[in-house]
Amino acid sequence: MKIGIIGAGSVGLLFAAKLSASFPVTLYTKTKTQAKLLNDNGILLDGTKVKSASFHASSETIYEEDIQIVTVKQYQLEKIVGNLKRTTSRTVIFLQNGMSHISCMNELAHHRLYVGVVEHGALKINDYHVCHTGKGLTRLSAYHHNDDKNLKPLLVSKLAVFPFIYEEDWYEMLSKKLLVNICINPLTALFKVKNGGLLQNDYLYKLFETVFDEAFLALKLNNREFYWRHVHTICEKTSANTSSMLEDILHHRRTEVDAIVGYMLEKAKREGMPVPALRFLYFAIKGLEEEKGELT
Numbered sequence: 001m002k003i004g005i006i007g008a009g010s011v012g013l014l015f016a017a018k019l020s021a022s023f024p025v026t027l028y029t030k031t032k033t034q035a036k037l038l039n040d041n042g043i044l045l046d047g048t049k050v051k052s053a054s055f056h057a058s059s060e061t062i063y064e065e066d067i068q069i070v071t072v073k074q075y076q077l078e079k080i081v082g083n084l085k086r087t088t089s090r091t092v093i094f095l096q097n098g099m100s101h102i103s104c105m106n107e108l109a110h111h112r113l114y115v116g117v118v119e120h121g122a123l124k125i126n127d128y129h130v131c132h133t134g135k136g137l138t139r140l141s142a143y144h145h146n147d148d149k150n151l152k153p154l155l156v157s158k159l160a161v162f163p164f165i166y167e168e169d170w171y172e173m174l175s176k177k178l179l180v181n182i183c184i185n186p187l188t189a190l191f192k193v194k195n196g197g198l199l200q201n202d203y204l205y206k207l208f209e210t211v212f213d214e215a216f217l218a219l220k221l222n223n224r225e226f227y228w229r230h231v232h233t234i235c236e237k238t239s240a241n242t243s244s245m246l247e248d249i250l251h252h253r254r255t256e257v258d259a260i261v262g263y264m265l266e267k268a269k270r271e272g273m274p275v276p277a278l279r280f281l282y283f284a285i286k287g288l289e290e291e292k293g294e295l296t
């Protein structure tokens with residue numbers, strides 16, 4: 001079984017490093033320069049060159065392997081989706097944060113589609129060097145087509161140090177992660193605090209809970225206590241983290257606010273549900289993105 005990984009950023013490089021130990025992997029880069037660097041040097045994982053079964057990098061967009069794992073950011077998906085529309089049926093796994101990628105998956109109904117949640121931490125050091133900053137697992141769930149012979153080798157592969165877990169309900173799986181990201185990311189980016197800051201400051205804690213309640217209602221989930229405990233626990237466990245949204249703001253990069261809060265605003269609008277705290281957070285983060293650190 002051959003695996004294609006589309007996007008050679010933090011997650012793409014980590015997945016290529018880990019999966020190429022057991023499977024033939026093609027890593028699709030955005031530029032020819034990065035493909036050449038990867039083919040010349042291989043992948044460095046935490047400073048050590050990875051021993052690959054068969055690894056190749058390419059900037060072509062042929063995507064001919066049995067499984068394609070898409071690791072670009074949500075706002076970079078349009079081109080990839082366009083390319084995937086033209087390829088014949090294969091197994092395609094989307095690993096983006098947030099939930100707005102679901103709408104573009106409806107354009108790819110001829111593929112066997114999966115969504116995933118990455119609970120690892122990955123940090124790209126340069127075009128061929130990645131650090132595995134947090135050891136976790138990857139959850140996968142069928143968007144449609146749950147009887148897929150291509151996926152089985154991945155799920156049962158003996159990648160004990162890089163496990164995959166199958167989840168029955170994709171909506172519940174993505175909603176759980178979305179709730180975590182919507183409660184933690186925008187507030188930490190706005191107030192420039194580590195994740196734990198939301199638990200230590202009584203006023204930020206009130207905002208944290210307000211955001212949770214609006215998002216929980218808009219997602220139309222049951223069992224508030226279960227989800228609240230989940231979000232709380234992740235915030236405690238990652239209390240020393242700088243959230244990815246705060247990192248993006250500090251480095252003057254585009255954030256994933258559209259995929260996270262933007263998705264929720266659209267959903268609430270369709271349901272006719274007022275979500276004032278989420279609206280405020282959305283525009284606050286868009287405003288910070290535009291500021292680029294300069295005094296105006």
Ligand SMILES: NC(=O)C1=CN([C@@H]2O[C@H](COP(=O)(O)OP(=O)(O)OC[C@H]3O[C@@H](n4cnc5c(N)ncnc54)[C@H](OP(=O)(O)O)[C@@H]3O)[C@@H](O)[C@H]2O)C=CC1
Nearest residue numbers: 007008009010011029030071072073076096097118121122
């Ligand atoms: N990093 C992490 O620890 C985690 C990340 N995630 C999620 O995974 C997703 C990916 O994150 P991450 O890897 O950090 O993001 P990165 O920005 O590091 O990686 C995305 C990569 O895709 C490349 N790319 C963009 N467009 C194309 C294209 N058309 N063809 C090929 N490559 C392309 C980008 O190039 P360029 O930069 O030049 O645009 C970049 O190298 C996000 O949704 C994120 O939220 C989830 C959990 C953990």
Ligand SMILES: CC(C)(CO)C(=O)C(=O)O
Nearest residue numbers: 184238241242243244245
């Ligand atoms: C879980 C959390 C909030 C950890 O920082 C995260 O996923 C992120 O920063 O994007």
